[in-house]
Amino acid sequence: MAQVLEFKLPDLGEGLTEATIVSWLVSVGDVVAVDQPVVEVETAKAMVEVPCPYGGVVTARFGDEGTELPVGAALLTVAVGAEGAGAAAGGAAPAAAAPVQNGAAGEKSGASGNVLVGYGTSAAPARRRRVRPAVATGGAVPERREPPRAGSAAVPTAVPAAEPVAGPVAVISPLVRRLAREHGLDLSRLTGSGRDGLILRSDVERAVTERSATPTATTVPATPATPATPATPATPATPATPVTPTAPNAPQGHRTPLRGIRGTIADKLSRSRTEIPDATCWVDADATELLLARAAMNAATGPSAGPKISVLALLARICTAALARYPELNATVDTARREIVRLDEVHLGFAAQTERGLVVPVVRDAHTRGAESLSAEFARLTDKARTGTLTPAELTGGTFTLNNYGVFGVDGSTPIINHPEAAMLGVGRIAAKPWVHGGELAVRQVVQLSLTFDHRVCDGGTAGGFLRYVADCVEQPAVLLRTL
Incomplete structure (x- = not known):
């Protein structure tokens, strides 16, 4: 039985707290060796190839190229064991198993314990997996899903923006939630462009840009009056104020976030x-x-x-x-x-x-x-x-x-x-x-x-x-x- 281990973005040292995915060096289904570079990330100081401390089959990747992740966020999961390798050779994904945090099974799986070549090579101590609390904008954080097995039904894509999502929102990065909250965006109304409908930072930034291009539009569509409130018709002379940081008199030029280098x-x-x-x-x-x-x-x-x-x-x-x-x-x-x-x-x-x-x-x-x-x-x-x-x-x-x-x-x-x-x-x-x-x-x-x-x-x-x-x-x- 394959054991699925979760590899998180390691501490890159020098006080760095986040990194941007530049390019993936492996795909889902690929067999990786211990300490093989799996992703190239850009920090505020340099571009670094991050090696994976586990050997096995890649079962999932978290984050598209261009996604900014905080240290400790999941990068990918690897199925360790002969069964996982055999499944990859046959073209099917390995059997799903509960992901294990970095280092929790390092010695048992034969992992090197390396989090980055040249940066701290000792294995991390075993820790219990923490359950993140629900977030106001999206409810409870959904469990990460493994890629569908061969022959299984396809995972449905994100719900169109016009229909709010009932229940958890497909968001992993806390930075994406914070960005949406700062701009007053309802994540349940966004269509994610990531894998399995995952909402990425670029999706939020695109929504903010589109809303800025039409300042008279409101963030939340007007709700028609119900029989319970018939005496308060909408006043055409005073349209609803958009929930957006760009007021009518604010400069509308190109905005570049101060991040990275x-x-x-x-x-x-x-x-x-x-x-x-x-x-x-x-x-x-x-x-x-x-x-x-x-x-x-x-x-x-x-x-x-x-x-x-x-x-x-x-x-x-x-x-x-x-x-x-x-x-x-x-x-x-x-x-x-x-x-x-x-x-x-x-x-x-x-x-x-x-x-x-x-x-x-x-x-x-x-x-x-x-x-x-x-x-x-x-x-x-x-x-x-x-x-x-x-x-x-x-x-x-x-x-x-x-x-x-x-x-x-x-x-x-x-x-x-x-x-x-x-x-x-x-x-x-x-x-x-x-x-x-x-x-x-x-x-x-x-x-x-x-x-x-x-x-x-x-x-x-x-x-x-x-x-x-x-x-x-x-x-x-x-x-x-x-x-x-």
Whole structure:
């Protein structure tokens, strides 16, 4: 007799509480091996392939591509045992059994206990299955149904929107219920586009959009007067007010929910500006000698020649040397204990613009790397950022950030500190400008450097000393040789 185990969306670490299904890697009826990736999800930090800790036959999947699920929500069920595998081979679904929560039968089923490769590999302790209470908008939560067996009657689809559903509503995600409740939607009047009529988040958002397009329509159709209430006819001059957050005078433009990576960026920047008393100082520097030094490095031939060095790598090497002189800026503030925590290692973050938004990959132990190693690591992380394959570990733990916004063709900016760090160095474009050099006016390659710092960790003298040292190294790269 096959045992059906339920695999839930695991805790992906780094404080992540939800993920969006990007693509399913298996289908119902497929045989999966232990730790085989079954779904690709996108979190606020990266795209991750989630492996299943059970080996057997997939009997159900919960959530279509594009569905956002909270941690702990069911992803799929797997029938573990010879009977389940035999049923799949014969083209029929395995015998139905009560789903078992993650880890409840891990040892008995031979499961690995892994919830995600690289994240917590110990099996979860056995726990009793909890019964969720009824929800006001949809009544009791229905039990999840397995796919119909071969030859069985097809599962009926969702009831058309014009006829309310009597009894439980086919909704699994609490996020869908919350979204419907916030917009005043009756879930019993929606037609689900998911499997077996399951109502998805996209169904609710579509209903909200359609209602916004016709603001005079009411959420609940007008009920004709009954004989019991004949004395209250509807007044044409005062139609019922729609139960919708968009009033007639509210802006009707396109609305994009702040979720996923965009929501994480918004939360982090808001927290930075709310919590950190930041200040910014800046200076123009003549980068002509730095560019000449880089050209000489990259033009070298013979045994001493190596991989090409990027300008960003040289600036990063200058930053690590400056932080060695001014360690106050490689710190964070423990607000709960009112303490400044000065950090020993420099984990250098750098801003990278991608199609998914702005991300900040982190070069670990940047203070131990030379220009070649920094160039290689920047290239590797940038490539992963563009393909959306950065891991949460590669996006967290930074102690100082280097932001090269000059690639966008702008001269200057006032960077927002990447909370909980204490400072960020911004670099504008390097452009030919008139400059006094050697007592004469000349055309030189000039760059603006700006430092935003947490005024709690240091005063302007320290911040100014840091920035001046960086500018001196940019103008005279030989200055950096003193610290090597």
